[in-house]
Amino acid sequence: MAPLFALLDCNNFYVSCERLFNPGLAGLPVVVLSNNDGCIIARSNEAKALGIKMGEPFFRCRDLIAAHQVQVFSSNYPLYGDLSQRVMEVLGQLEPEVEVYSIDEAFIRLPAAMPEALLANGRHLRATVKRQVGIPVSVGFGPTKTLAKIANRIAKQQPEHGGVFVLPEQGHDALLAAIEVGDVWGIGRRQSQKLRLGGIRTALDLKNANDTWLRKHLTVTGLRTSTELRGVSCLPLTDSPPAKQSITSSRSFGQPVTDLAGLHEALASYVAIAAAKLRAERLTAGCVQVYLTTNRFRAREPQYANSTTVSLALPTASTLELIRHAVAALGQLYRSGFAYQKVGVTLMDLGAASRGQPHLFCPPPKGGEALMTALDKVNTRWGRDTLHSGAEGFLRPWKNKQTMKSPSYTTSWHELPVVG
DNA sequence: TCTGGGGTCCTAGGACCC
DNA sequence: TCTGGGGTCCTAGGACCC
The missing domain is CATH 3.40.1170.60 (MutS, DNA mismatch repair protein, domain I)
Structure with missing residues (x-):
């Protein structure tokens, strides 16, 4: 096994x-x-x-x-993020090889075992998370990540399994035949359309599909998914999360924004969010990308979307520096006469905060480390936005709506649940 | 009236090099 | 008529995920 x-x-x-x-x-x-x-x-x-x-x-x-x-x-999100962390902590105490895959999912790698033992293990995981955190989970076992995904789906959809399902090593073709190809992990809308045109409708069809045809029409990723369905593992467990490549922050506006000043404020706020994340990861950015777009669903209104990327002479994690560059880029992108729906910023070319040498011709930037450290401390202690750059504005009419939000029960002192 | 946000990976095509 | 070939790097765009 x-x-x-x-x-x-x-x-x-x-x-x-x-x-x-x-x-x-x-x-x-x-x-x-x-x-x-x-x-x-x-x-x-x-x-x-x-x-x-x-x-x-x-x-x-x-x-x-x-x-x-x-x-x-x-x-x-503060609530969901906190509870996610608690679930993953419990899991980490029970299993040595865990990959946190998303806010609500984790892959586990296990040594070979009899199906009965796996079932017992899955039930124990499920009961422990439920008892210690209170969140119900489902567990699926399979010889590859893609098949474990399918097993999990069966565990969740068929109540008779009690939330845990072990995909049998042999003879599971009938199960695959009951799953639409678009429901296989890694096969999205476009790919399933292509597959259906090629007569491939179920997970079983994809498993048995011709390699050359798959490689040609779905590239290496489609071939890999098919191989995983055959029980050959192509996607290893990645136990330590790979270094971040980029950090993005963007939001749709509560109402359309037409003037540059409004866009400017919103963009500065998103840069501040992204830069705080950057510092929390002890990284610096060497490149800033800015984009803006009108509302593509309003087909009758004039449409415009554009983006631009600026390279910095010196990588930085300073909110003030990054705002300066982002706002300059926005000035180049902006065209009047459009109702904008969204702006965003992506920080790229990320590297360790300690990297590089000082630039011969660039003076040490303002908004240096001490200021940013103080800013982060204040905002961690007293809440995001307690201290912010004036460029982010104060009235913020562009801010989006979130009218039905529950309290931040676990992450804000002011919103703790009250007992009794 | 009202349509999310944050990521990664892969490919094609152009620029450039020898 | 016919105008090299092979390699790398970068970027834009498309596709996928939760």
């Missing part, structure tokens, strides 16, 4: 987080919205049963939501 993988996945994660502090939500249909209260990004089983789709615009299912008294929440 070959070594294998497990995938642990939190059930309806954001909804489960909301329910943890609001037990009255149990059994009710619940949804969580994306950043701007724009789309549905998490649904309880009851909400799924009503036919509410993942990624559906909120305004389009308002009637359905009202009719069934679906409980609606704006997303509360």
Whole structure:
């Protein structure tokens, strides 16, 4: 028996987080919205049963939501991030080889074992996370990551398995035949369309597809997915997270912005967010990319989208320096006469804060390390935005809406749940 | 009226080099 | 008529993930 993988996945994660502090939500249909209260990004089983789709615009299912008294929440990322960390900590105590794959998922690598032993292990994981954190999870076992994903899906969808499923090493073709090719990890909308044109409709079809055809039409990634379905592991467990390549911050506006001053404020705020992340990772950026776009859904309004990238003479982590460069780039991109929906910044060419040598012709930049350290300390202690650059503005009319947010129960002293 | 945000990887094509 | 070949690097765009 070959070594294998497990995938642990939190059930309806954001909804489960909301329910943890609001037990009255149990059994009710619940949804969580994306950043701007724009789309549905998490649904309880009851909400799924009503036919509410993942990624559906909120305004389009308002009637359905009202009719069934679906409980609606704006997303509360500090809460979800904190609970995610707690789940991963418990997992790390139980398993030596864990890869945190996303906010609500982790792969585990295990030595070969009998199916009964795996089942018992999965049940133990599930019970421990439930007891110590309170979040329900599902666990799937398989010989590759892609097959573990499929096992997890079966664990979640078929209640008779009690949230844990071990994909049999042999004779699981019938299970693969029941899974649409677009539901296989790594096969998105475009690829599944291509596959269907080639007569490949199920996970089993993809497993048995011709290598040359796959390589030609789906590139190496499609071939890799097919190989993984055959039980040959191509995607190893990456135990230490690879170094970040880039840090992005962007938001849609609460209402369209037409003037450069408004864009300028918003961009400066996003740079401040990205730069704080940069410093938290002890990195510097050598390159700043800025982009802006109008609302592509308003087809009748004039459309404009553009981006530009500036290289810095000297890598920096200073919010003030980065704002200066980003704002200059924005000035080049801006065209009047458009209703903008979004600006964003990406910090690239990241490297260790200690890298490089001072530039011969560049004076040491303002907004140096001591100032940034003080800024981060104040904002960590008293909340983000306590201290910020004037460039970020004060009234911030462009700020987006988040009207149905639950309290930050675990990450803000002011919003602790009160007992009794 | 109202449609998320933050990432990674792969490929094609152009620039440039010898 | 016919105008090298092979390599690297960079960028833009597309596709995927949660």
